[in-house]
Amino acid sequence: MASFDLVEPRSLEEAIGLLDPEDPAVRPVGGGTALMLMMKAQIYKPQRLVCLRRLGGRLSGIAWDAAGSRFRIGALTTFAALEHSPEIAAHLPVVPRTMTTLANVRVRNVATVGGNIAHADPHLDLPPVWLSLGARVLVIGPAGERTLDVADVFAGYYETTLANDELIVALDVPVRPGWRSTYVKVTTRAQHDWPALGIALSAAVSGRVVTDLRLVLSAALDKPTRLVAAEAVLRGAEIDDAVLRRAGDAAVAETEIVTDSRGSADYKQHLLRVHLGRTVRSLMESGT
Ligand SMILES: Cc1cc2nc3c(=O)[nH]c(=O)nc-3n(C[C@H](O)[C@H](O)[C@H](O)COP(=O)(O)OP(=O)(O)OC[C@H]3O[C@@H](n4cnc5c(N)ncnc54)[C@H](O)[C@@H]3O)c2cc1C
Structure with missing residues (x-):
């Protein structure tokens, strides 16, 4: 491995100053778990790594704003901290549930x-x-701060809309009273394998009717994407087999699912139809 600089700034301003808008070989480090793998595989050859761990302050911790019904989660918050937070468990139980099949304890730490x-x-x-969940991301760079929907951070396969000298500072996650959420990781090999598709659903339910929802597909596309046509079929509908079939068809029609080592596009379209229906049904039956 070629040598590189490792710097540990003490302030956000210093950290941003150490990043280079023109040079993608200069990068910030959070936990380093993804960067280390890319460096070992020589996909990424760093020039300078800007370690964020001494920044603390606005980048760390989980703050529950009951009045605003939202969480502000600092960018340096570890998965383990999320997993073990009593406030997150009480208000966003989908998060610790998702952790049960996410990597392993060492990575989550x-x-x-x-x-x-x-x-x-x-x-x-x-x-x-x-x-x-409708989360928004707070980003800071030389020109100041901006807030964007988490969907707008993703530009494509391993690509973001962030400039090289911008840092994610925090995530704002609203808690919608009466909404329930679930995430289904569909793996085609071992349970802890990378998903062939992921389905995340947050919804308000009244009896057999889904009154409002946000439905997201991941893994089978180049970035996590809301399934707005399928949402339109489900919104306000009394859930039965016919509605779920129509929602599955709409989801398949609105997405360009890719073939990869986890399955052909055809197979994943089939998985999407099946698991979308199951996901909606299990959410309707769950209390949270
Ligand atoms: C063995 C293993 C198993 C895994 N299994 C799973 C799994 O089952 N499910 C799953 O979802 N994930 C899994 N992962 C991936 C893991 O979730 C990611 O590696 C991790 O989330 C990356 O976070 P990090 O803080 O370590 O990022 P880093 O490696 O520090 O950084 C990743 C990228 O983000 C940039 N970056 C870091 N912090 C910031 C910031 N504040 N602002 C702007 N840019 C920043 C870096 O420059 C880099 O480009 C696994 C990883 C490993 C090593």
């Missing part, structure tokens, strides 16, 4: 919320969950 989003691998489990 160090991987960070910000690094996970910025990595933009379409197979990751949490981004579709954040998207279904």
Whole structure:
């Protein structure tokens, strides 16, 4: 491995100053779990790594704003901190449930919320969950701060809309009273394998009717994507087999699913039809 600089700034301003808008070989480090794999595989050869761990402050911790009914989750928050937070378990139980098949304890102890989003691998489990919850991302760069929907961070396969000298500072996650959420990781080999598709669903339910929802597909596309046509079929509908079939057809028609080592596009379209129906049904039957 070629040598590189490792710097540990003490302030956000210093960190941004150490990034280089023109040089993608200069990158920030959150938990380092994705970067280390890319460096070992020589897909990424760093010039300078800007380690964020000494920043703390706005980048760390989980703040519950009961009045605003939202969480602000610092970009340096580890998966383990999310997994074990009593407030997150009480208000966003889909998050600790998603952790049960996400990587392993060693990875969850160090991987960070910000690094996970910025990595933009379409197979990751949490981004579709954040998207279904309607989360927004706070970003800071030399020109100041901006906030964007988490969907707008993703530009494509491992690509984001962030500039090289922008940092994710935090994630704002609304808690919608009465809504329930679930994430289904559909693997075609072992349970802990990367998903062939991921389905995240947040919805308000009244009796047999889905009154409102946010439905997201991941892994089978180049980025997590809301299934707006399928949502339109389900919104306001009394759920039965015919409605679920129509929603499955709409989901398949509105997406360009890719063939890869986890299955052909045809096979994954079949999985989508089957698992979309199951996901809606299981959400209707669950209390959270
Ligand atoms: C063995 C193993 C198993 C795994 N299994 C799963 C799994 O089952 N499901 C799953 O979803 N994921 C899995 N992962 C992936 C894991 O979720 C990611 O590696 C992790 O989320 C990346 O977070 P990080 O903080 O380590 O990012 P880093 O490696 O530090 O960074 C990743 C990218 O984000 C950039 N970055 C980091 N922080 C910021 C910031 N604040 N602002 C802007 N850019 C930033 C970096 O420059 C880099 O480009 C696995 C990983 C490993 C190693």
